[in-house]
Amino acid sequence: MNNSLTLLGLLGREPSYGYDLKHSYDRYFGIEKALAFGQVYATLARMVRDELIRAVGEETGGGPDRKKYEITATGQDKVRSWLFTPDTPSETLQSDLFAKTVIALLLEDDADRLLDLQRAEHMARMRELTRAKKDAQLLQVLMCDHGLFHIEADLRWIDLTTARLTQLKKELQHA
Amino acid sequence: MNSVLLKLTITGSRSAYGRLAGIAAGVAVGVCMLLLLWGGANGLNARDDRGAWLRETGTPSATYPTPPSAAADPDIDPDTDPAATSEAPTPIPLTTDAVLMRSNPVEVFRDQLINRRDFAALDTTTVSIPGVGAPPAPGEYYASPALQQLIDSTPRDELGDRYGTFAGTIDDSALPGPDSLVIVTGAPEAEIRNSGLNFLVTGFTTDPYGGNAATYTTVLSIGAIAVFFPVLLLISIVTGLGAAERRERFSTLRLIGASPRVVARIAAAETAIPSLIGAVAGVVLAVLLRPVAAQLPVNGTRMFISDLTTGWVAGLIVVTVVVAAAAVTAAYRTSRAGIGPLGVTQSAPETLPRTRRLLPLLGGLAALVLAALLSRTANDLSAQLQTPLLLGGFAFTLVGIIAAGPWLTLLVSRIGARRAHSAAAVIALTRIQRTPAATFRSVSGLVIAVFVVSVFAGASSVIETRPTPTATPGLPQPTSVTSTISTGTTTTDTTSMKDRLEQLPGIRHATIGYGAAAFTEIGAEREIYLRAEDAPSLGFTSIPTTDVVTLDMSFLDTWTTTPVPLLPTPTTTFDRFVPVVIMVDTDGTPGAVDRARTALNTSGITGTPGTTPTDLELQSSARLVQGLAVLAYLGMVIAVVIAGVSLAVGTASAILDRKKVLGLMRLMGMPTSTLRRIILQEAAVPLLTVLTLSIGLGFLVAWLMITGIDDSYTLTWPGTDYFIALVISLTLALAAVVATFGLIQRNTTPTTTRFA
Amino acid sequence: MNTTNTPILSARDLRHSFGPTDALRGIDLDVQAGEVLAVMGPSGSGKSTLLHCLAGVLTPDSGTVTYSPANQAPRDVGGLNEQERSRLRLTDFGFVFQFGQLLPELNALDNVSIPLLLAGIKRPEALRRSTVLLERLDLGSMSGKLPGELSGGQAQRVAVARALVTAPTVLFADEPTGSLDSLASENVLTLMLELVREAGTTVVMVTHDPRSAAYADREVIVRDGAISAGYRIPA
Ligand SMILES: Nc1ncnc2c1ncn2[C@@H]1O[C@H](COP(=O)(O)OP(=O)(O)O)[C@@H](O)[C@H]1O
């Protein structure tokens, strides 16, 4: 899961303080492992440097937690391209996809499309594996099947999430 | 039983309600028919009982001294020609407990036979005539309501003048049916004594059948079996409605833990409930339809409505038996279907019929053959065996056809399936091959109906062979009315009679025939003398040139078929002779014929009443069979209609049971016309296979039964009625199948069934 | 995959409802000749309805389905009458469903030969062709068996044989492996696609199983009666 892009995405909703940002993050994604303050500030500094965000308001001189950040146009582009670029199916994928979905919903962006794109990517990989199975040796077939079943598990999650998007959106908005 | 499970099965989908409604409706029709038929059978019995007194033949009214052996014979036939004895008989005088009765063998009006009894009695008589009471005074009459109505609505010179004055109507309790034409008249003793056809009567018999009882009840029972059978088939078919769908539901029940016994009990309850509703509705229907059913003329008259009443005991019995039978059958069929938790045992959908299914049929035929053989060896044992053999043989043949049907159907479909070329034929024949019993069941009603029709057609062809009389020189003209002259009549009497007759409208000519003595006298001879000038009016073309010609008295017998020649005779006068017969030539209109009859019968000088050659048909000995043929045709209509309904029901359920697969076939692009052809062939193959057999067997059985009843009967080619009935049956079958085509259209639309 | 620009089947703004249920709410879909298309989506989303509209089983309430086979004038499937559509299904389309599609009284061989008989081919020839196809599907020894005696996978292969015996231009399959286990599914699909690709048959296969869909060249997702966002034809 890409922390910096997730934070950037969270900023996409509205300008906010680093402190609030950390807490938002923890609420949505930090169920198992909360984000450290230091990590948040380091990331924010990096993003300011890359002109993805900028500091706003009077207290420009204060410490990082006194600063309010706002996303720039470049930052918004970056978030969108992240959202709508499917990842190669991998074991680490899910949390990132999860983050993307939540962010998309928070941004009121097209989460459906995001999931569809991911599904297409998964399907493409499955097709590849299915083709590779053809005329292959049993060992390789088994290996392909291993991949196929894992991807299928992701796909099932995608299906389920898709089916629950509306409900999820409601819950997030009330959180 | 678990009431929740029961509720689950009974209150189900829409189609489940449709099926239950179908069962209820079918059972209602079946029970209604059973009760009406039961009532009808009762009614026929009651009718025969009421009409029994008309069979009273009395005892001779005179004693004949020689030959003594004949007079002593207690079994003497009262019809025996008294002229056979050589001395004058001594009349037995009337007493208070005996009346003199003349039973008129041929009292005819138009084409109807009137049952006429003339009585002469002492004023002090104690004899009571059924439905009338004390015998009417001379010149008075009592008539049945139907006859009185006929008399009132007909010119008196055609009918009413025959009987004198109306004294009252005969009570219904002495009448077979509301249409019965019965008349009881009073006449002077001398007139009756002179007629030569008189007997002494002290009381009236209550035995309705006389010597024919066995034959009559045998024929009646066969008719009953023949008519009841299709009704039972109908009930059996409707209670099997939607079996396939039900099996699916039952397998679900098995899956959730119902034991086979529970499922069988549910099936029983599920059939019993609509059957009960249907049966009760059937009873109500029967009560409502009774007045309509009573309108059907059977054996010449309609029924009294009260005759058709069966009473609540019969109703209760029919309802109980039908409901119980339906429930037991359903339970049995369900337990036989082998419904497991995963559905019906798939690989063996139906155990294929074996050759031994032919056994009941062969057994039945064997019994009939035996009965036919026994009728040729007249002894006590064979007479006792005959009726059970005939009845059992007939019943077994009926059951046998139903049992053998699937086997034959299988045989034919096997041969056919190998040669089939079209998709429709392959599908239809293969299905028949796998489920011969189910496919045959839907046509079984019709097959039985055709069998029954063939039996009755064969049996009634016995009397249909008589040619209708045509005008043939040497035989009495069909339009002529003939009457014998009674003893003691003078030429003056007959001449004035002749003059009077010739005045009547429609009467062309009257011829007096002379002979040695009146036909009832001892001195009577065979020759009849008449004037040559009268001969043309009798239809003769080659006439001898003498003044007087003669012909044999066989001319008067209606059964004579070879022309009787006119012979010359040297006699020129009739001085030596007395008038013996009067022959009236009419213009053939019914009014003229009946005027002639009336005039002759009321003249007081005629012995036998006026007859025409066509009267024979009305009073032939085959009348019993003929009367029953009416019943038979009625049975045929019922059987065929029910069979048609059963076929439609069977075909419909064949479609509904396979609605999914057929829908899929249509989805694949199978045209509806092919589906129709499948359905048509599935009906046609078993039908035509067994139909030929039915027809052949029908005639064989008819022949066996007819000869089994009386070996003097013969069988000939059936009448057009039969072919009409056959065509109607087949048309009905076609209509029944075609009627289900709408069902195909609606139920196999690919979109009504969802496949995934 | 075929590269021609005119798709063999082209649906535009298809709408269909069953009473109050809107099963299809404006579907646009192109199927290229020779391609194997998987139609996926949750159950009740309208996949089968879409398949039925494409195949001329159902007439859509509105919208068009254009069928343009090679060397033939394009036809609007929805505009044909019942008889023409039956004919079209018989000659140009093949169908495979989840289960229960074989006539239970006919053996495997007869089941396969029925479409040929319907098309007017003589029975001996029909049986010969059916035998060949059954052998291709590893069912040579099963041709005399009744559907009730076959395993699910075998029955499904018989159904495939029946669908392909007339050499259809388009094969429509609705959850063809829906009731089979993984191995049997794989077996059926592999054999089916081998035959299909050899003959260049276009396939529209409804499935909710990704592993089955992975045999296709492409998939579309139907959701709530419409093609899902990521799979729409670019405007
Ligand atoms: N024959 C029908 N009658 C009524 N509703 C139907 C019928 N067929 C489908 N539907 C409804 O239309 C919708 C789509 O059905 P369907 O196309 O079968 O979905 P899928 O195949 O994707 O599972 C569902 O809501 C279903 O209930």
Ligand SMILES: [Mg+2]
């Ligand atoms: Mg579906």
